[in-house]
Amino acid sequence: MLSMDSSLHIEVTPNTDPVSPERLAEILDAPGFGNHFTDHMFRCEWTPDRGWHEPRVVPYAPLSLDPATAVLHYAQEIFEGMKAYRHEDGSVWTFRPEENAARMVRSARRLALPELPVDTFVASVDALVRTDERWVPQPAGEKSLYVRPFMFASEAFLGVRPAQHVTYLVIASPAGAYFAKGVKPVSIWLSEEYTRAGRGGMGAAKTGGNYASSLVAQQEATEQGCDQVVFLDSGEGRYVEELGGMNLYFVHDDGTIVTPETSGTILEGITRSSIIELCGKLGHHVEERPVSIDEWREGVGTGRVREVFACGTAAVVTPVGRLKWRGGEAGVDETGPVTAQVRTALVDIQYGRAEDTFGWMHRVR
Ligand code: PLP
Ligand code: COI
Numbered sequence: 001m002l003s004m005d006s007s008l009h010i011e012v013t014p015n016t017d018p019v020s021p022e023r024l025a026e027i028l029d030a031p032g033f034g035n036h037f038t039d040h041m042f043r044c045e046w047t048p049d050r051g052w053h054e055p056r057v058v059p060y061a062p063l064s065l066d067p068a069t070a071v072l073h074y075a076q077e078i079f080e081g082m083k084a085y086r087h088e089d090g091s092v093w094t095f096r097p098e099e100n101a102a103r104m105v106r107s108a109r110r111l112a113l114p115e116l117p118v119d120t121f122v123a124s125v126d127a128l129v130r131t132d133e134r135w136v137p138q139p140a141g142e143k144s145l146y147v148r149p150f151m152f153a154s155e156a157f158l159g160v161r162p163a164q165h166v167t168y169l170v171i172a173s174p175a176g177a178y179f180a181k182g183v184k185p186v187s188i189w190l191s192e193e194y195t196r197a198g199r200g201g202m203g204a205a206k207t208g209g210n211y212a213s214s215l216v217a218q219q220e221a222t223e224q225g226c227d228q229v230v231f232l233d234s235g236e237g238r239y240v241e242e243l244g245g246m247n248l249y250f251v252h253d254d255g256t257i258v259t260p261e262t263s264g265t266i267l268e269g270i271t272r273s274s275i276i277e278l279c280g281k282l283g284h285h286v287e288e289r290p291v292s293i294d295e296w297r298e299g300v301g302t303g304r305v306r307e308v309f310a311c312g313t314a315a316v317v318t319p320v321g322r323l324k325w326r327g328g329e330a331g332v333d334e335t336g337p338v339t340a341q342v343r344t345a346l347v348d349i350q351y352g353r354a355e356d357t358f359g360w361m362h363r364v365r
Contacts, residue, residue: 008055008120010127015039015059028137031174033314034146038132042124042170045154046114052168055124057131060171066156070163077208078107079150080121081313082270083175084129084364086136086144087352092129092365094147095350097122099270104149107205112162113151122362125149128170129364136365137174139351146175146314178314179227183343185321185333186310188230188243189221190293192326195234196241196265203241203265210267214244226324228310232293233265240291241265246315247272250291250299251307251338261288271311271346277358278345284338296323300330307336309343317343 018039019027027036037060044055071077080100085093101121108115125147129136137143149170153163179186194217197203202210214229221229228246233239240260242248247269250258257279262268276286299305300323308320308331321333348354349361 008123010042010123011054011056012040012127012131013056013058014131017059024134028135028143028174031137031143031176032180033175033178034173036173038128038135038145038172038174040128040131041172042128042149042168044120044124044168046166046168048164052114052116052120055120055127057127065154068156068158070153070155070157073158074153074160075207075209075212076111076113076153076163077150078104078111078113078152079148079206079208080104081206082125082147082149083144083313083350084125084136084147084172085350085352086139088139089352091352091363092133092136093350093352093361093363094125094129095362096270096274096360097125097362099273100149103206103268103270104151107207108151110202110205111207113153114166116151116168121149124168124170126364128172132172133365135172135174141176142316142347142351143174143176144350145172147172175314178316179318183316183318183335185319185335186227187225187322187324188228188320189217189224189226190323190325191217191220191229191231192237193217193220194231195237196231196244198234198265201234201265204262204268206267211244218244224324226322230323238292238294240293240296242267242269243310246310246312246318248291248320249275249309249311249342250296250305251309251336252299253304253306255284257284257286257338258291259286259288260291269312271313271316274346274358274360275311275317275342278342281357282341282345297325297328297330300332307339309336309339317346 101118154167155163155165322331
């Protein structure tokens with residue numbers, strides 16, 4: 001059974017057929033997002049009698065699953081998303097990994113999955129990133145290694161109950177900009193037909209089902225020529241929740257910065273909470289409160305809302321340009337000064353260009 005201490009022994013089986021240095025250089029030159037995977041993956045399993053066991057790093061390979069594997073039927077699955085950054089001196093760091101670990105514990109509780117100890121989570125990410133260190137890109141162009149820890153019901157059983165066999169894996173993929181056009185304002189489609197999560201639902205958990213349910217709305221956004229979709233609350237259809245994979249911020253003309261409060265239906269983004277602290281340091285006041293869609297729609301028209309930006313691990317801080325809905329649109333395609341300031345302050349910490357006064361960075365190598 002895995003203990004909570006950091007002396008966890010992780011067996012490493014090297015990949016005997018790793019990607020060639022020439023091919024790796026090509027991949028790291030233009031990684032895109034989520035297209036290429038490193039030479040290894042971390043793996044361990046859970047059963048009620050053994051707890052988490054056999055933590056190991058093994059060659060990256062397809063999984064073999066029984067067709068009755070529970071996750072394929074009932075979607076008992078959770079995941080995390082984080083990045084490893086290379087600094088100019090060659091060292092490699094992750095950003096607040098214990099926060100991802102803690103969120104995975106909260107997601108596990110909601111999905112009736114076993115809790116993975118925070119230390120084990122951090123050790124699993126460290127082990128994979130160390131093994132595949134050559135896959136962490138140079139910092140130029142804000143490239144990084146995106147790390148995807150995930151856990152799923154691996155028991156072959158068709159009854160509806162929490163699985164008694166669970167698999168935890170970590171894979172990694174070099175990443176450039178999440179949006180193909182780079183750091184340019186993105187356009188947002190307002191979903192009025194679909195919601196993402198309701199009271200008592202899974203909105204605060206990072207689970208595949210939330211993303212599955214967002215796809216048809218994202219499809220609608222794409223058809224409308226927009227980059228992303230924004231969801232409203234399921235109760236009144238009035239309050240802004242979040243984008244398909246990012247949280248939102250609004251900069252008002254009096255300098256106040258507002259972000260929708262987390263009330264169990266949106267993901268508690270680690271970028272979101274870091275920005276609250278960062279804004280405090282930059283001298284901005286952040287309010288967490290309900291934000292109505294009219295406040296956004298009308299605010300960008302009257303100038304009351306000066307800037308809108310989205311944030312998340314994959315998207316970092318991305319300016320939001322236009323908001324489009326059935327029958328209208330509003331907004332300007334510019335990156336505002338506060339958005340730019342927050343973005344720079346955050347990425348400078350992540351890439352080691354600014355002092356990490358918050359103690360957010362975790363050295364891996
Ligand atoms: N909201 C959703 C639905 C997401 O998928 C993400 C991405 O992880 C976020 C918000 C931002 O969270 P974080 O900043 O922890 O990456
Ligand atoms: C992340 O930012 O880590 C996410 O999981 C978002 C996803 C849309 C890639």
